[in-house]
Amino acid sequence: MPRNLEPPNGDSNDWDVLYLARGDEEVVVHRPFLTGDIFAGVTVQAPRSSPKTKDVMIIQHPCAMRPNGVDLASSILVAEVHRFPVLTADKWSGSGKLMPLPGLLAGVTSNRKNQAAFFDDTYHVHPLDLTRRIACLSLRGVNLLLQRWVYHSSRVIVPSFDFDSAVTPVYEQADIIEEWCEIAMDAGRTLEEANNDAHAWLREVDQGRTREKALEEPQFRPLIRRGARMAASKWRAPSPPSD
Amino acid sequence: MADGIISTGMDETASREIAPAPKLPTPTGSPPAWSELADQAGDLNNRAQILHSDTDDLHIDVVMREWQSRSTDFVRQDMPTLLRSLADLGFSWRHIARLVGVSVPAVQKWRRGQPATGQSRFNAAAILAASALIEEHYLVRDVASWFEAPIVLGYPITAIDLYASKKPQLVFRLATGKSDPEQVLSAFDPDWREKYRSDFEVFESEDGGLAIRAKDW
Numbered sequence: 001m002p003r004n005l006e007p008p009n010g011d012s013n014d015w016d017v018l019y020l021a022r023g024d025e026e027v028v029v030h031r032p033f034l035t036g037d038i039f040a041g042v043t044v045q046a047p048r049s050s051p052k053t054k055d056v057m058i059i060q061h062p063c064a065m066r067p068n069g070v071d072l073a074s075s076i077l078v079a080e081v082h083r084f085p086v087l088t089a090d091k092w093s094g095s096g097k098l099m100p101l102p103g104l105l106a107g108v109t110s111n112r113k114n115q116a117a118f119f120d121d122t123y124h125v126h127p128l129d130l131t132r133r134i135a136c137l138s139l140r141g142v143n144l145l146l147q148r149w150v151y152h153s154s155r156v157i158v159p160s161f162d163f164d165s166a167v168t169p170v171y172e173q174a175d176i177i178e179e180w181c182e183i184a185m186d187a188g189r190t191l192e193e194a195n196n197d198a199h200a201w202l203r204e205v206d207q208g209r210t211r212e213k214a215l216e217e218p219q220f221r222p223l224i225r226r227g228a229r230m231a232a233s234k235w236r237a238p239s240p241p242s243d
Numbered sequence: 244m245a246d247g248i249i250s251t252g253m254d255e256t257a258s259r260e261i262a263p264a265p266k267l268p269t270p271t272g273s274p275p276a277w278s279e280l281a282d283q284a285g286d287l288n289n290r291a292q293i294l295h296s297d298t299d300d301l302h303i304d305v306v307m308r309e310w311q312s313r314s315t316d317f318v319r320q321d322m323p324t325l326l327r328s329l330a331d332l333g334f335s336w337r338h339i340a341r342l343v344g345v346s347v348p349a350v351q352k353w354r355r356g357q358p359a360t361g362q363s364r365f366n367a368a369a370i371l372a373a374s375a376l377i378e379e380h381y382l383v384r385d386v387a388s389w390f391e392a393p394i395v396l397g398y399p400i401t402a403i404d405l406y407a408s409k410k411p412q413l414v415f416r417l418a419t420g421k422s423d424p425e426q427v428l429s430a431f432d433p434d435w436r437e438k439y440r441s442d443f444e445v446f447e448s449e450d451g452g453l454a455i456r457a458k459d460w
Contacts (some may be wrong), residue, residue, distance in 0.1 A: 226331065
């Protein structure tokens with residue numbers, strides 16, 4: 001079966017499947033940065049030009065963003081995001097120079113809500129300059145972004161389900177760290193402490209391999225999620241004794 | 244129930260009468276005509292297959308009714324309790340969202356106590372009911388793991404995909420362990436082999452991370 005660049009959801013023009021969160025109400029501040037995150041108002045500088053403020057999306061692979069597995073690299077590859085018309089599902093096989101982001105801007109009712117990330121307009125930024133995250137892609141969205149970015153960079157089309165197998169463990173990790181931070185910060189841990197605790201727990205060896213590594217096996221994921229929820233909950237103060 | 248996935252219709256299987264099997268001729272008198280015996284044995288075999296298929300359908304119909312009944316019991320719990328129970332089984336929030344048929348932010352809002360529609364609450368209860376039923380009847384341990392595991396090794400379709408596509412009958416058929424997983428996938432998507440065939444494979448690279456490469460030719 002010949003492969004093309006894939007639409008988000010078969011013939012459907014339902015774009016919600018692309019996003020995990022959009023807008024301040026939905027985006028969780030303590031979720032780790034990941035491929036496909038979109039930021040507003042980032043200062044970027046193209047070669048031989050002066051600095052400008054742009055909206056951008058991280059297009060670097062999750063592993064390349066964190067060379068040691070924990071800390072963000074000092075230079076993150078991003079692509080400019082700006083207005084772009086909606087591509088219907090049958091048109092996603094073309095326009096390989098961009099990642100369509102229909103309905104990206106939550107709360108905007110005009111066509112301005114429809115945007116795209118442009119692979120020809122890329123920049124390197126420091127992670128501390130990524131301060132206002134306005135959207136995160138779903139796992140499906142990340143898989144499609146990587147499919148299009150790889151195609152743009154190498155003219156090779158890799159099925160999105162192959163990206164899914166390779167990316168899901170990292171995405172799971174981001175989900176687990178987000179929830180860990182939510183639980184531990186409720187109990188008084190700082191974001192940095194909670195983040196470090198979560199990473200340390202994921203890197204502990206359990207039954208012969210780290211939990212981080214075990215996330216590569218689908219059947220172990222529920223076990224690790226349950227374990228993470230319990231481990232993060234230990235920071236909660238015990239309930240006061242009832243009279 | 245426009246958005247629901249529980250069907251209440253029981254087909255006519257339960258009331259269908261099975262005709263008695265033909266008797267083989269007794270070995271008295273003239274020797275049996277082998278062609279006649281072969282026809283009768285073939286007929287018997289056909290009837291057995293139809294009976295097997297009918298009882299399979301009947302079984303799934305009854306399971307669907309039990310599922311509906313248990314969902315109605317679970318829906319008495321409030322939404323945060325239902326979600327907590329699903330999370331305790333090990334489901335991720337994005338899988339729960341997909342199974343209920345909503346976005347992840349919607350699930351997060353319900354966790355914080357914001358109200359859910361009756362249909363969403365019923366859908367959440369239905370996942371819990373399906374999980375309980377599968378664990379109890381079919382002795383599936385760690386039901387969330389079972390939902391997430393590929394149905395056929397090397398192909399990415401899972402029971403979550405079947406359920407989220409509103410085909411719970413296939414989930415129950417799979418859970419019985421009596422149905423051929425490949426037949427279940429064919430009922431889900433007749434083109435699954437071709438659609439999910441890939442020239443690439445995921446492997447563990449030198450740095451320990453997962454990577455993608457072309458398969459051997």
